[in-house]
Amino acid sequence: MTHGTSRRRWHPLTIAAGLLLAAAAVTGALLLARPGWLPPSAWLVLCAAAGFATSGSS
C-alpha cells in the first residue's frame, strides 16, 4: 500500500463518509426489515459518529 493510499484511507473525510454510509445502511435496514438486533446497531453507529465528531480534542 502506498503512502498516498494510506493517507486517503485514514483521511478524516474518508472516515466520516464511511460513518455516514454505515448510518444509511443501518437506517434503511431498520425502516425496511426491522429485525430485533438492528436498533442496538443504530445506536452504535450514531454514537460512533458522535465520538468521531469530538476529534478536535486530539
Add this chain to the structure above:
Amino acid sequence: MLSSPVWRGTPTLAFCAGLVCGGALTATVLVVAGSLLRAPLPDAGRWAVVAAALVAVLLRESGVWSFRLPENRRLVPDTVFRLGRHLGPLQFGIEMGTGVRTYLPSGLPYVAAVAVAFTAPVPAALCAGAGFGIGRALMTTANLRYGADSAWDGEWRAHGRELRFLTGAAFVVPLAALAVTASSGTP
C-alpha cells in the same frame, strides 16, 4: 500526546479497549439515572426532550445560537502512564471514553447522552457507549496512521465544515429512524 512512543503495538489496543469501556461506563450511568427521569413521561414526551436537545445543539453547531455546554476543560494528565505500558493507556482510554474527563468539542455527544438517558433500553445503551468509544478510537487510530506530526489535525481543521455535516448526518439519520420505529411500536 499521540506522538508518544507508547502509541505503538499492544498499548494502542489497550487504549482503544479503554475507550470502549469508558463509553459503556457512562452509558450505564446514564441509563440508570435516565430510568428515573423517563418514568413519568410517555414515549412521545421522551422523544420530544431528545428532539429539543438535538435542535438546540444543531443550532449551536451551525453557529446560529451560541451557548456553552458543560465540559471538563483539561487534558487527561500524562501521569496516567505511571501505571505501566498497558494499564496507563487503558486508564487514559477509559478517562477519554467516558466523555466527562477531558474536552468535548462537539455537541453531538450531549444529544446522545440525552437520547440514551430518556429512550434507550440497556442493551442499546451499552451499544451506544461502545459506539462512542469506537468513534474516539477511530479518531486516534486514523491520526496515528495518517502521518507524522499533526497532519491529520490540520486536515480536520481544513475540512471542519464538511466534517460537521457528515458526522451530523451520520448521527441524525439513525436517531430519526429509531424515533420512527419507536413511535410505530416496533422494536
